Structure formats: structure tokens, C-alpha cells
Amino acid sequence: xxxxxxxxxxxxxxxxxxxxxxxxxxxxxxxxxxxxxxxxxxxxxxxxxxxxxxxxxxxxxxxxxxxxxxxxxxxxxxxxxxxxxxxxxxxxxxxxxxxxxxxxxxxxxxxxxxxxxxxxxxxxxxxxxxxxxxxxxxxxxxxxxxxxxxxxxxxxxxxxxxxxxxxxxxxxxxxxxxxxxxxxxxxxxxxxxxxxxxxxxxxxxxxxxxxxxxxxxxxxxxxxxxxxxxxxxxxxxxxxxxxxxxxxxxxxxxxxxxxxxxxxxxxxxxxxxxxxxxxxxxxxxxxxxxxxxxxxxxxxxxxxxxxxxxxxxxxxxxxxxxxxxxxxxxxxxxxxxxxxxxxxxxxxxxxxxxxxxxxxxxxxxxxxxxxxxxxxxxxxxxxxxxxxxxxxxxxxxxxxxxxxxxxxxxxxxxxxxxxx
Numbered sequence: 001x002x003x004x005x006x007x008x009x010x011x012x013x014x015x016x017x018x019x020x021x022x023x024x025x026x027x028x029x030x031x032x033x034x035x036x037x038x039x040x041x042x043x044x045x046x047x048x049x050x051x052x053x054x055x056x057x058x059x060x061x062x063x064x065x066x067x068x069x070x071x072x073x074x075x076x077x078x079x080x081x082x083x084x085x086x087x088x089x090x091x092x093x094x095x096x097x098x099x100x101x102x103x104x105x106x107x108x109x110x111x112x113x114x115x116x117x118x119x120x121x122x123x124x125x126x127x128x129x130x131x132x133x134x135x136x137x138x139x140x141x142x143x144x145x146x147x148x149x150x151x152x153x154x155x156x157x158x159x160x161x162x163x164x165x166x167x168x169x170x171x172x173x174x175x176x177x178x179x180x181x182x183x184x185x186x187x188x189x190x191x192x193x194x195x196x197x198x199x200x201x202x203x204x205x206x207x208x209x210x211x212x213x214x215x216x217x218x219x220x221x222x223x224x225x226x227x228x229x230x231x232x233x234x235x236x237x238x239x240x241x242x243x244x245x246x247x248x249x250x251x252x253x254x255x256x257x258x259x260x261x262x263x264x265x266x267x268x269x270x271x272x273x274x275x276x277x278x279x280x281x282x283x284x285x286x287x288x289x290x291x292x293x294x295x296x297x298x299x300x301x302x303x304x305x306x307x308x309x310x311x312x313x314x315x316x317x318x319x320x321x322x323x324x325x326x327x328x329x330x331x332x333x334x335x336x337x338x339x340x341x342x343x344x345x346x347x348x349x350x351x352x353x354x355x356x357x358x359x360x361x362x363x364x365x366x367x368x369x370x371x372x373x374x375x376x377x378x379x380x381x382x383x384x385x386x387x388x389x390x391x392x393x394x395x396x397x398x399x400x401x402x403x404x405x406x407x408x409x410x411x412x413x414x415x416x417x418x419x420x
Contacts, residue, residue: 279341
């Protein structure tokens with residue numbers, strides 16, 4: 001009897017050990033003919049929590065599970081698509097990417113491996129993530145990039161927009177974007193986004209989380225999108241950004257893409273002072289001056305009203321010159337090319353922000369009330385983004401949009417079954 005009890009104890013002990021050993025191999029999701037295991041999910045969670053500074057707890061893990069699992073599913077789809085297209089990732093490409101990650105964190109590769117080991121994270125967990133990222137970049141470069149071209153008209157509009165945005169309010173932003181590919185997912189994604197907000201507000205690294213869970217192109221830069229003019233912010237996002245103070249994290253904001261979470265790192269308001277570089281901007285001007293004779297009060301108001309009445313009929317520099325001749329206005333007409341720094345104080349910043357071909361509102365200057373039009377403009381290098389930079393930005397924005405659509409279509413066409 002005793003021997004039988006001992007034998008049963010051994011059997012149950014072995015069964016328990018086997019169950020414990022097999023538990024990590026439970027399936028978290030099926031993606032076509034491949035699986036994402038609970039062990040894969042656990043190791044990625046460990047990686048994200050270690051690199052984001054999140055204190056490990058069941059509550060913290062539960063907040064991250066939906067987005068981390070989504071990321072693993074998308075990585076699997078990306079690797080499957082690369083394999084279908086015969087795209088391979090060379091070991092040297094992975095090694096270089098790992099070296100860059102180590103350097104970005106002021107570590108050697110050996111120290112990076114040691115950090116992962118100390119946190120119970122197999123090095124292969126990071127390697128798999130890097131392989132998927134490189135493979136997807138290659139897929140996008142082959143399938144999408146050659147089809148995206150920026151036309152001359154599109155570039156000219158963007159260059160003019162960059163000029164008009166000079167001196168406008170701007171936000172220094174980082175972002176996390178969680179997509180809503182199906183309206184039925186809306187509430188679940190909103191809750192996921194809210195959990196991420198709570199995690200960041202409790203001290204997690206925004207940039208580290210952006211690298212791991214955001215679908216935006218900015219994810220590679222830790223969510224950094226740089227300075228964004230208020231005029232470029234979609235209307236549905238602007239009210240929230242206006243209310244944020246530097247250093248604050250927004251609540252999730254819905255857009256046509258999905259849910260956005262922003263970190264406002266800084267803001268710039270009002271017209272910037274004319275610095276040395278801005279002072280070197282050259283403008284070809286036409287103007288009409290309504291003299292005030294050094295008067296003030298009612299006389300200045302009368303001249304301003306006169307200028308305002310005539311302003312609406314001025315649609316070109318030729319109109320300005322013709323009206324100046326008709327009025328025989330002093331110091332008026334075609335002024336030729338001038339530098340912003342040579343204009344009277346108070347007029348330079350107004351002209352700097354004035355788009356080409358648009359008449360100014362009545363401006364008060366030393367000689368009276370001015371109506372000024374910029375006929376042409378020459379910017380010194382570096383004042384606005386170079387045309388090549390603007391063209392590259394436009395191209396990358398469209399590539400990013402098409403890449404998100406490509407991945408969304410892969411998921412729609414795939415067999416995906418989540419089992420947790």
C-alpha cells in the first residue's frame with residue numbers, strides 16, 4: 001500500500017511538472033498556419049516592461065496584453081508576407097540594428113545582452129522583433145515606395161504652406177497611434193489606449209512604449225514627430241492640444257485612423273523674433289502708403305479706414321502699383337527687392353509672415369498706414385525646410401498611410417484566431 005501511494009505521488013508530481021513545463025506553450029493566437037504562444041507573449045511583455053520602466057505587476061501586464069498581442073500578430077503577418085515575396089533578412093542587417101539600439105542606450109552589445117538576461121528576457125525575443133521590422137521595411141520598399149511620387153504641383157503647395165506656417169503657433173509632439181481597422185473594435189481600442197495613458201502617467205517611458213505599440217511611422221523615433229504647426233493639426237485633435245501644458249499626456253483622441261495619445265513636450269506661440277537668418281530673407285514688395293503727417297488719433301483712424309476700403313480690390317502686385325500711381329501716393333509702388341532686416345521696426349515681422357501674392361491688412365509704420373504685397377520671395381538656406389526635405393516628408397507620409405492599409409488588408413485576408 002505504501003509503495004502504491006509513493007508511486008501515485010511520483011506520477012502526480014511528474015504530471016504537475018509536465019503541465020508547468022507545457023503551460024508557456026499554450027497558444028495565445030493562431031495566424032494562418034503559425035501560432036503565437038503564451039511564452040512569446042510573456043517574453044515580449046517582459047521586454048516592454050523592462051525597457052519602459054514599468055513596475056512589473058499583474059495589473060500592469062493586463063493593461064499591455066491587448067496591444068502587445070496585436071503587435072505579435074502583425075509581426076507574424078509581416079514575416080509571412082516577406083517570406084511569400086522571397087524577401088530575406090541577412091544576419092548582418094540584424095547585427096547592425098542591434099548595435100544601433102545598444103548605442104542609442106549608451107550600452108555595448110554585451111551590456112544590452114546582460115540587461116536582457118537580468119530581466120529574464122531571452123535575446124531571441126529582441127532579435128525576432130528586429131527581424132520583423134527589417135523584413136517589413138523591405139516589403140514596403142519593394143511593394144509601395146516605387147508607386148509613390150510627389151508631383152511638382154504638390155511640392156509647390158507644400159513649400160508655400162511651409163512659408164505661410166512660419167511664425168504660427170507650433171506644438172512639439174510625441175505620439176502613440178492605435179489603429180481601428182473595424183468599427184466593431186472601436187470601444188476595445190479606446191480602452192486599450194486609456195490603459196496606456198494610465199501606464200505612462202504612472203511613470204512609464206512614453207518613447208519606449210511608442211516604439212513597441214504605436215503603428216505610426218514615428219514609432220521608430222520613439223513617437224517623436226517634431227514641431228507641428230497648429231494649421232497642420234487635424235481639427236478633431238487641435239482642441240485637446242490647445243488645452244495641454246508642456247509635459248502633459250493627452251487622453252485618447254479619435255481620428256479617422258484610430259486613437260491618438262500625445263505627449264506635449266513644448267509649444268511656441270506667436271510670431272518669433274526676427275533673428276539673423278530671418279533678417280536675410282529677401283522679398284520683392286509693392287506698397288501703398290497713406291500718409292498721416294505725423295498725426296494721431298482720428299487722422300490715423302481715417303487713413304486706416306481708407307486703406308481698408310481699397311484693400312479688397314488689390315489682387316496682384318500690378319494692381320498695387322497701378323493704384324499707387326492713380327493716388328500719386330508718396331513712397332508707394334514697386335519697391336523692388338529688400339531684405340526683411342532692412343524694413344522699419346514693426347513691419348518686418350508682418351511681411352515675414354505674409355504669403356506671396358496676398359495683400360496685408362492696414363499696417364501702421366513710420367510714414368503712415370501701409371498696404372503691402374509680397375510679389376516674390378527668396379529664402380536663405382535653412383529658414384524653411386529645403387524642397388528635397390519637404391518632398392521626402394510628403395512621400396514618407398503617403399508611404400506610411402499605404403503601409404498601414406497594406407497591413408490592415410493582410411490581417412483581413414488572414415486567418416487570425418485569438419485564444420486568450
